[in-house]
Amino acid sequence: MQSFDLGKEGLRALNSALHALKGQTNMTDWEVINPKGAHAIAAGVDAPVNITVHGSTGYYCAGMNKHATIRIKGSAGPGVAENMMSGTVIIDGNASQYAGATGRGGLLVIKGNASSRCGVSMKGIDIVVHGSIGHMSAFMAQSGNLVVLGDAGDALGDSLYEARLFVRGSVKSLGADCIEKEMRPEHLALLADLLKRGEADGKAKPEEFKRYGSARKLYNFNIDNASSY
């Protein structure tokens, strides 16, 4: 286990060491202590390593992550796992705004709640939130899956493209062009897998969720839909 004291050694030294890990390495287990809300912790990692952050993080922890499994034993600031490409990010606490923004792959698990704009502009990432999510989540979400065991705030999935949204609790309101859709067997199977991978299979059953997606009415401009824009 490589232990890194962020308070003593600093962010640049941490990320520099993590970026030096290319491809297969036997330095696979890392822990970061004293994160104290620092920004960009473990941003840009590109190696199949395990990184545990003991404490809460600031903005953009695990930004653009590739291959790494990063666990935050605390809460995460805005933009956690933004533009993640692959790998897994698990947050034991809550996540602030824009969690998983523009994520292109991998899995983001939030054990607590996520604030507004969770999954904004997501492009293939899977996000599992054990708690609830704030307003404007999955805005302009392009692809991937967002699973919410709790409730969703206002304007869920506004201007949604092809991302799939699964919410177990209430949805305060749906955004423009977002509608409830039929939950077919393939969706239940997908959801079961996501719950399992998201460490939530003991907490909820696929049948308890509703599925939301795009009505695809705003895909090409039509003046008669002007009030929706």
Add this chain to the structure above:
Amino acid sequence: MTDLPRTPPRFSATFTPAVNAEIRRAAASGIYDIRGGGTKRHLPHFDDLLFLGASISRYPLEGYREKCSTDVWLGTRFAKKPIHLDIPITIAGMSFGALSGPAKEALGRGASEAGTSTTTGDGGMTEEERGHSKTLVYQYLPSRYGMNPDDLRRADAIEVVVGQGAKPGGGGMLLGQKISDRVANMRNLPKGIDQRSACRHPDWTGPDDLEIKIMELREITDWEKPIYVKVGGARPYYDTALAVKAGADVVVLDGMQGGTAATQDVFIEHVGMPILACIPQAVKALQDLGMHRKVQLIVSGGIRSGADVAKAMALGADAVAIGTAALIALGDNDPRWEEEYQKLGTTADAYDDWHEGRDPAGITTQDPELSKRFDPVLGGRRLKNYLKVMTLEAQTIARACGKNHLHNLEPEDLCSLTIEAAAMAGVPLAGTNWIPGRNGGW
């Protein structure tokens, strides 16, 4: 009675035939006019400035004999690997999607041969462009189409795009006609739909967030890459100051003459400021912060000639960027395609329906047949020629002003032909020492 002279038909200056035609078009179609390019209205511009040239108080340099350097460093503030260009004329961001692959290749070829950089656009980095661009600036846009850390690290610089001159405050639009399989795949969206690019970044708002975002990008790229911040010409003093505060290495300032692949005509024509009005404010912000020349300023929007380059630099810019002019150099709007422009209901030099993807010149299209018309090798050569000519023109003027580097041009080398331009550019009206809005003068 019938022999009395009649009042001749008189057109309204308010409801001109063009205005009326637009009203009829809107009434018939139910959609606002969308087009490419920049503003077409008359604006105070570089044409309203003149160089004074050398006289008894300053002596000129000998053309072709005494050196007048043109190189520029960009990103010297924080980046470990700043960029060094042979000429201060860069190629502005234009997306693959808006432009064909061969057009992007030609931009890379021409720019590299001339010793300058190209810039990606909304839609990610293509192999055509990376492969043919010695120096490539990778745009970080609100849509984040195609964004990934590998391309960030393959880039020579990163440009965080906050806005652009054609539409400050507006997002992008690529209509379904241009969404080929390849474009759709790069943008992770279904083929044939209208692709909207958000007007705001998805994971930061405001200058304090921007500072953290820039820090993240520096961390991901190990502080190697220069980071530019591009803003549209709206509030250049404050935008420049805030970009500097947020940690930018370079500020890119785009006036309203700057082009776009597609947006509403009402946006292009009615939002933003001409570049002439923007440059002095940005330079003032840099000077007030003690950062002029330390954070470099690239300006764009209606740069057409070496005279424009020299004037922009005399006002305090470190470099310029060209977009529309580069496309024209490649062959866009060329009269050789007049017959086909006529079929599209337009004419050469006026064609601006770039969003429809039917460009006869094969440049602003994804149509494979039209794209084949464009030769990227020839296009690259034409662009190189044009860049070289602009550089020579700028050097000619600089030498006449007694300057041995384009960066030594200064506002004192200029005068203005109009009161408006004098006020905007902050240089005296010709024949006076009067700068409207400044104290004193006569």
